[in-house]
Amino acid sequence: MNDSFWFHARTSSCYSLNGQxxxxxxxxxxxxxxxxxxxxxxxxxxxxxxxxxxxxxVIQTTVPNDQTAMPTVQKENIIANAINDFGYKLLVKMxxxxxxxxxxxxPTGVAGLLAMTLLGSVGTTHNEIAETLGFSQDILQxxxxxxxxxxxxxxxxxxxxxKTLYADAMFVDAxxxxxxxxxxxxxxxxxxxxxxxxxxxxxxxxxxxxxxxxNHTEGKIEQFIKNPLPISTKVVLLSAxxxxxxxxxxFLPEYTAKMSFKRPTDEVMADLxxxxxTFPYIFSEKHDLHIIALPYNDTETTMYxxxxxxxxxxxxxxxxxKIDYEQIDNIIxxxxxxxxxxxxxxxxxxxxTSLENALKAIGVKTMxxxxxxxxxxxxxxNTVVNKTEENIITRITxxxxxxxxxxxxxxxxxxxxxxxxxxxHDVKLTINEYGTEAVAATSAILARSAEQFYAxxxxxxxxxxxxxxxxxxxxxxxxxxx
Numbered sequence: 001m002n003d004s005f006w007f008h009a010r011t012s013s014c015y016s017l018n019g020q021x022x023x024x025x026x027x028x029x030x031x032x033x034x035x036x037x038x039x040x041x042x043x044x045x046x047x048x049x050x051x052x053x054x055x056x057x058v059i060q061t062t063v064p065n066d067q068t069a070m071p072t073v074q075k076e077n078i079i080a081n082a083i084n085d086f087g088y089k090l091l092v093k094m095x096x097x098x099x100x101x102x103x104x105x106x107p108t109g110v111a112g113l114l115a116m117t118l119l120g121s122v123g124t125t126h127n128e129i130a131e132t133l134g135f136s137q138d139i140l141q142x143x144x145x146x147x148x149x150x151x152x153x154x155x156x157x158x159x160x161x162x163k164t165l166y167a168d169a170m171f172v173d174a175x176x177x178x179x180x181x182x183x184x185x186x187x188x189x190x191x192x193x194x195x196x197x198x199x200x201x202x203x204x205x206x207x208x209x210x211x212x213x214x215n216h217t218e219g220k221i222e223q224f225i226k227n228p229l230p231i232s233t234k235v236v237l238l239s240a241x242x243x244x245x246x247x248x249x250x251f252l253p254e255y256t257a258k259m260s261f262k263r264p265t266d267e268v269m270a271d272l273x274x275x276x277x278t279f280p281y282i283f284s285e286k287h288d289l290h291i292i293a294l295p296y297n298d299t300e301t302t303m304y305x306x307x308x309x310x311x312x313x314x315x316x317x318x319x320x321x322k323i324d325y326e327q328i329d330n331i332i333x334x335x336x337x338x339x340x341x342x343x344x345x346x347x348x349x350x351x352x353t354s355l356e357n358a359l360k361a362i363g364v365k366t367m368x369x370x371x372x373x374x375x376x377x378x379x380x381x382n383t384v385v386n387k388t389e390e391n392i393i394t395r396i397t398x399x400x401x402x403x404x405x406x407x408x409x410x411x412x413x414x415x416x417x418x419x420x421x422x423x424x425h426d427v428k429l430t431i432n433e434y435g436t437e438a439v440a441a442t443s444a445i446l447a448r449s450a451e452q453f454y455a456x457x458x459x460x461x462x463x464x465x466x467x468x469x470x471x472x473x474x475x476x477x478x479x480x481x482x
Contacts, residue, residue, distance in 0.1 A: 079148045080469035081329065082134025083111045086362075087471055088325035093358040095317050095476055100264045100458075102482055104351040104429050104475040108153070108166075115149055116168065116190065117367065117420075118142065120182050120378025123411040124366045132363045139410065150189035152468040162245030162298040164465065164472065167216045171197040171209060171236040177380045177416075178235065197236070202228030209236060216240040235379070243463065243472055245296040251275045251433030256346060262311065262457040263479050270480045271346040272456060273433045279342065280335040281451050287323055288314060291331060292340060292453040300466045304332065305344070307459035316458040316476060343454040345480035347431045356420075373419035374411075381416040429475065 087107020094103045111133060118129045127137045135145045156164045168190055172178050178194075186192040195212070197205045206228050213225075217240055229236070255274035260267045280293035291306035306328070308314045356368060367373045455461075455477075462474035 077469055079134075079145060080152060081326065083107060083149070084329070084464075084469070084471045085325045086111055086133055087474055088320075088328075089362050090355070090358050091474055091476065092317075092320050093361040094353065094355075095320065096361075097357055098353065099317075100478045102349055102351055102475065102477055102479060103353065104349065104473070106473050108156075108470045108472045110355070111149075112153060112166070112168065112190070114364070115146060116186065116192070117375065117378075119146065119185060119189075120179075120375045121367070121373075122376050122413055123374045124372065125374045128364050128366055132359075146185075146189045150191070152470055154191060155468050156465055156470065156472070162296050162301050163243065164301070165216070165218075165240070165242040167240050168192040169212055169238050170194045171205070171212075171238070173197060173199045173233070173235065176235055179377060179380050182378050199229060199233045200231050202231060205229060209238070212238065213240070217242060243301075245298060245301055247433075248295040248297040248299075249275060249277050249279075251342075251344070253433050256433060259343070259456060261345065261480060264315070264458065268479060268481050270456075272343045272454075273346050275342040275344070275433075276340065276450065278337045279340045280332075281338040281340050281453065282331060282335045283309060283451070284331050284334075287319070287327065287331065289319055289323075289331075290451075290453060291328075291335070292342065293332070293335060294342070294344075301463060302466060303461060303463050304328075305453070305455055305459055305461045307455065307457065311457040316460060316478075320460060320476075339450040341450045341452050343456060344431075345455055345477070346433065347429060347477070347480045349429045349475075349477070349480065349482065351429075351475075367420045370419050371415075371417070374413075374415045375418050376413035376415055377410070379416035379418060381414045 084107060087105065087110070090107065090110065091103060091105055094105070114129055114133055115135075118126060118133065118135065121129060126139070129135075130137050130142060135142050153166045156166050168186075170178075170183070170186060170192055172183075172194055174196055183194050187194065195208075197208060199205050206225050209225055210223055251273040252275065253273075256271055257274075258269045259272040261270040261272070275294075280295075281290070283290040288309050289306050290309050291304060294303045294305065296302065308316060308319045360368065367375075458476065458478045460474070460476050462471050464471050
C-alpha cells in the first residue's frame with residue numbers, strides 16, 4: 001500500500017454575513033480549507049500507545065495570550081513580506097503553467113498549511129519548505145518565525161466591520177504516534193486544536209470532520225469531504241480562512257454596463273462597474289504599470305489592482321515576471337490620493353487547480369517524494385524511547401541553543417514514511433457593487449483631471465490586511481466572464 005500525505009485547499013463564496021442578506025452589496029468572500037491526510041505504510045505501522053498516553057514536556061512559547069496582540073512592526077513586516085513574496089512567486093509559476101487562465105489563490109492560507117508541515121519536518125524536507133516560505137533553515141530561528149506568523153494569523157481574527165477568520169485543527173487517530181511536542185507547539189503557536197478520531201470508522205470520521213468545516217466556514221460548506229477517508233489515515237490537518245467585506249466607496253449599480261474586455265486573443269462583453277472619486281493611485285513609469293487601491297469600510301483591508309499601463313506593448317505575465325512583491329510593496333508606499341474614474345468587472349469566478357507543480361517549481365520538492373520526505377518531528381515511528389533525542393527536541397523547541405551535532409540527530413530521526421501526495425486548490429470569487437443611489441453628479445465621470453483605471457484587460461488583484469500586511473487573497477484575471 002502506498003503511503004500518502006494528502007492536502008486539499010478549497011475556497012468558496014457566499015452572499016450573506018451573519019444571516020443578513022447581502023445581495024447587491026460589494027462583497028468579497030474568501031474561504032480556504034486545507035486538509036492533510038497522513039497515512040503510514042504497512043511496513044512502517046507500529047502498535048503504538050494511544051496518543052493521550054504520551055508524556056513529554058509542555059512547551060512554553062512567547063506567543064501572547066491575547067490573540068489580537070501584534071508582534072513588533074519590524075518583525076511583523078519581515079514575516080508578512082516573506083509570506084507575500086512566497087504567494088507572488090507561487091502565482092507567477094501557476095501563470096506559466098496555465099497560460100492566459102484565471103488563477104485565484106490564498107497566499108496566507110497555503111503558507112499557513114506549509115508552516116504547519118514545516119513544524120513537523122526535518123532534513124531536506126525542512127530546508128526546502130523553510131527556504132520557500134522565507135523562514136530560516138535553522139530550526140531554532142524558525143521557532144521565532146513560527147511565533148511571529150502565528151501572531152499575525154491570530155491578529156486577522158480581530159474583526160471590525162468586515163470579517164476575517166482563521167482557524168486550524170488536527171484530527172488524530174487514537175493510536176497514532178503523534179509527538180506531544182508537536183501537538184503542544186501547534187496549539188501554542190497556531191491555536192490548532194487537537195481532536196480525537198477513529199479512522200477505522202470511516203463514515204463517522206468523515207461526518208466529524210465535515211462538522212468542523214461547517215462550523216468554521218459560517219455554514220457555507222457542509223460536505224467538504226464527500227468520500228470516506230482510507231482506514232490507514234492517521235492524522236488530518238485542517239485550516240480555514242474566511243473573508244468578507246464591503247467597499248468603503250460603493251460602486252454605482254445604475255452605471256454597471258456591458259463593455260468590451262480585451263482577452264489575450266479576442267474580446268468578450270463583460271459587466272464593468274463604475275466608480276469615481278479620490279483613491280490611492282500611482283502610474284509607475286519605471287515599471288510601466290499603474291495601480292489603484294480600493295479600500296474596504298473596515299479601514300484596514302484594501303484591494304489592490306494593477307495592470308500594464310499599455311497592455312498592447314506588454315502582457316500581464318511579462319509585467320509580473322519583470323517585478324516582484326517587494327517592488328510592488330515599494331510602489332504601494334509611493335501611492336498618493338488622486339481623482340480617479342474606475343471601471344472594474346463584476347465577477348463570479350471559480351478556479352480549480354493543483355499546486356504540486358507550482359510548489360515544486362519554487363523549491364518544495366522533497367515532501368512529494370516517498371522515502372525522501374521526512375516528517376519525523378510530527379510522527380514518531382520509533383517505539384523505543386530515546387532520551388537523547390527527546391532532550392534535544394525539547395531544548396530546541398523551548399528556544400535553547402541548537403548545535404550542529406544536535407541538528408544531525410534531528411535529521412537522522414526515524415522517518416515515519418509519509419509524504420505529500422497532492423495539493424488541490426479550489427476557489428470561488430464574487431465581486432459586485434453595493435449602494436442604492438448615486439452620491440455624485442454624473443458630470444464628475446468626465447472630469448479631465450481624473451486618472452482612469454479601466455480593468456478592461458488582464459489584471460492582477462490582491463487583498464491585503466493592512467494591520468498585519470498579509471495578502472490573504474490574490475488573483476490574475478484574464479476573463480471576468482469565465
